[in-house]
Amino acid sequence: MKYDTRLCWLPFLGDTVKAGFTTCREMAEAELAIGLRNLGYEPPVCVLETPGEDEGYEIQETPGGLTIRGGTRGVLYGAYSLMMRLAAGQSPLTAWTAPCRSLRMLNHWDNMSGAVERGYAGRSLFFDNGKFAYDSRRLLRYGRILASVGINTVCINNVNVETPADQLITDELLPEVRKVADLLRPFGIRLLIAIDFALPMTCGLTTADPLDGSVRGWWEKQVARVYAAIPDLCGFLVKADSEFRPGPGLYCRNHAEGARPIARALAAFGGTLVWRCFVYNCQQDWRDRQTDRPKAAYETYAPLEGLFDENVILQVKYGPYDFQVREPISPLLYAMPATKKALEVQLTQEYTGHQIDLYYMLPQWQEILSDLKGAEPRYISAVSNLGNDANWTGHDLAQANLFAYGLFAWYAVVDTAAVTRWWIALTFGEDPRVEDVLLDMLLASRELYESYTAPLGLGWMVNPNGHYGPSPEGYEYSAWGTYLRADRQGIGVDRSPSGTGFVLQYPPDKAALYGDVKTCPEELILFFHRLSYTHTLPSGKTLAQHVYDTHFEGARRAEAMAERWNALEGRVPAEAFDNVRARFILQARNAREWRDVVNAYFYRYSGVADEKGRVLY
């Protein structure tokens, strides 16, 4: 196994990708030629395009071999699926499958400087030093990896479009974007471009007011220019009125009004406008107990139901805060049934361990979906966890999140264990011992990380800015709207109808469930309620004791995980073994730190001793 493809789940395809194709079908045939040979599969495999279809495919037995029948892109998805099934010792036969979601996006938060905002896997795959700078062979492998799990749209630049250099649609950069689009097209991947709402003003207009005629005209002109260069561009992605990014609020326009001129300009070319809904007051006065940040997105968007154009997709983070370890589903996802929505998840482990601590996300996504029953967004987006590290994701095991994301995005409901086992088998081969250990670790990882960091739905106890490691009051007096309000009496924010009323944004059954401390799920109880340290939880423990127990147990389990990994030495490639071992050691140390800090925090405020007499600082 070469270093460059280390642990990517497609080792049978090797390092080389053939370039120079324009269609997925050509790519499918080229990839099959490499992969089937390396897999030692000799019967003929025929690739047939089904007219009028795009992404669906089926794999059937045909005399003496197999036939992949699929749409324009479906044939490529079918080809990868076939090889990945063979590689894992599964039957390749597949009944017709088409994706549940037509847009399956990956958002890179890459700056032209080469830095990746919240990136934990090295620097950008696309940019360096203010310029496009990439290894095109690596970019072809990137396309292959994404296509193998059906990701069909990528935004290569950061949603925070801050510097002029990050404005990809300038005359200077657009030809460079086009080259990337050309490289990725045979993988069925289309580009989104993140743009700055105020771009008209950078380019000489005196306003970016969406109701201003000159602004409308300006966007029409720009979009025409962009589509002349990249006719199959997916569209634009906008973060507006969010964390210091400009937006329609500057002109007292609502977000539907703000989106309209850009959306209309895009509509003329079949383009889509993805509009992020991560809007809240990031300059809140911490003294203000009326404002409650989780309420912000719903308050901003729900009244705009029916007002967005057809080609606008609202991209909504899964929780009402910001990618915390444990949050309830964003109430906005239950609202606005007539508006197109994309669920936004975050593969890059900003609040979930920085690709040092293990945090496998598929169980969480399944949970979200099961909560949303009947209100599932039809589109999906994930913040990328990729960088130019040799292993793509910093932590070798973090590759599993990208793999699982692709399958989850396609199928919506998957068998978590089966998907995870598939990734393990493709990546590490079919050693049952390795499979058992890894399956356990991955499936337990989220709950483990939660156990030592975020008790009972409490978030934000992280070090400010970096977001790794504990600092329980690090955000307590900040302007970010993220407060725990701990004092001698208790901790948490009352979001019930008698508190901030946040629960009232949910459908009535959910509102009743969450709003009552007696029915609220334990893992969310401090998200929705303010409780005393001696409150008795459903488990029968007091709140303080629950915190102590989970944190001691979490640190113990993190240590045990590190030890368990050691037993796999020799069973997994040495580089992967070392990569993961080094991280597990750091994770165990991190878990001890979280244990002692969070326990001290609860102990110092509550004065409640540990029933089991363990040390609290």
Place this chain on the structure above:
Amino acid sequence: MKYDTRLCWLPFLGDTVKAGFTTCREMAEAELAIGLRNLGYEPPVCVLETPGEDEGYEIQETPGGLTIRGGTRGVLYGAYSLMMRLAAGQSPLTAWTAPCRSLRMLNHWDNMSGAVERGYAGRSLFFDNGKFAYDSRRLLRYGRILASVGINTVCINNVNVETPADQLITDELLPEVRKVADLLRPFGIRLLIAIDFALPMTCGLTTADPLDGSVRGWWEKQVARVYAAIPDLCGFLVKADSEFRPGPGLYCRNHAEGARPIARALAAFGGTLVWRCFVYNCQQDWRDRQTDRPKAAYETYAPLEGLFDENVILQVKYGPYDFQVREPISPLLYAMPATKKALEVQLTQEYTGHQIDLYYMLPQWQEILSDLKGAEPRYISAVSNLGNDANWTGHDLAQANLFAYGLFAWYAVVDTAAVTRWWIALTFGEDPRVEDVLLDMLLASRELYESYTAPLGLGWMVNPNGHYGPSPEGYEYSAWGTYLRADRQGIGVDRSPSGTGFVLQYPPDKAALYGDVKTCPEELILFFHRLSYTHTLPSGKTLAQHVYDTHFEGARRAEAMAERWNALEGRVPAEAFDNVRARFILQARNAREWRDVVNAYFYRYSGVADEKGRVLY
């Protein structure tokens, strides 16, 4: 008044400094020619050098005029003194005066990148973008300003010598250092160079062990090379075994051993080694209650009494922590009577308001000196507050700190009000209203800043990293050794003999005074003792009530100060008025923030309500 010299206390000298001199006498005559003319003083002023003298001078009446009689540098100090006295309407006559301290240093924390570590007045006066880069006319004015208050030694590079580019004694950079030395020589200013203890290893040796013969030889060679270029160099400045800087500890050598090879190499050329004593464990485990950071410097150095070479000066911060608003005197300053020591103060307002909040330091220095009676260090050093801002110090009024520092360094004991009035008169002219207001503000400023930030000797409630604004638990679980240990019962660290024993490092009378909660000065009581929130202070108030009262009062006074300044509009130059007004508004806001956060912090832990019923959050 031109912008470039705005508010420097020497406006009568204008923007131009004559260049091309080599001696202070030449400079003195040139400066007198400019200054006396601008001051309209016509009688002849004669400059006479007193053989064998260096810094002392006197100003006497001679037939028809004045005579400055002084040492090599004394004549220049006399010239400035004469003009500054005239400019302030004072008699210029001065009996023989010689400085109490022979080294009166300014340490710049400037990096070759141009960034100034903890700088709040723009970027470096010396460096930019990895290179020497300065306006030599501005550097001449810098020399003038320093010489006018008798500062005779400057270290232009950061004590944290981190990158190869910051190593000023390389073949490439040494000629550039020499140019700066040449520019500053006629102002009586000699250079110190901050060097990296491990520099031998950067330059090819395999060790920096001070007991290794090759290391000794290497330093001898380097020092010879440096003195060939700059024969009157003051010497080197070293920060070793401190905050990740390498030092003798790496080789299990003590600091006397560490200093020796460098000191001996310097001694051959009459050079001095200034050795910083800011040594502590910056990777402390916060759980560890045995280790007490304030004890570190004394523990490291006191046992080494008598072991340092004659030409070594230990540079000791005034307090045992790190430039906090309120600390007791460092016990190391009472110890080691046979060892040369320099008192280190910090003009740049790292913990004292970032040159946004007003913080005039002379009262604090006088307090230190009066505490040290009989143990005053013979040398003094200050971290610079200068940068390339047009007004040199960011906050116009922060210039007063540099002025006062020079005079304090020379005279040791000064009349605080007289020195301050002198600065006001030179800077703003002789409007009695301006003088009254500014004198009040400056003299009250430290106590005001203390009142809303650092109650009862408690420090470190600042935002981590930046050190501006409140974050009471920002350092609570960090590795920096700075803990408040607040819980429901009380707050503070017991440093009495029954606690960490830190007080035992003091002479017996001080140890007894500080060690007993009944005699400990109120303003230091939480530095030395752990107290409950309901502890009755000497003032008769409970601890919690004291905190509330001082913080409400501090915020009120900060606001009142801003209003009082407004009444000076038209009486001070418009640029200065605006500069200070803008900062006072920010200070008032900062004080409100501190008030509410610190009060909330004490209230949430203590549960003690405010007697006066004011809002606690």
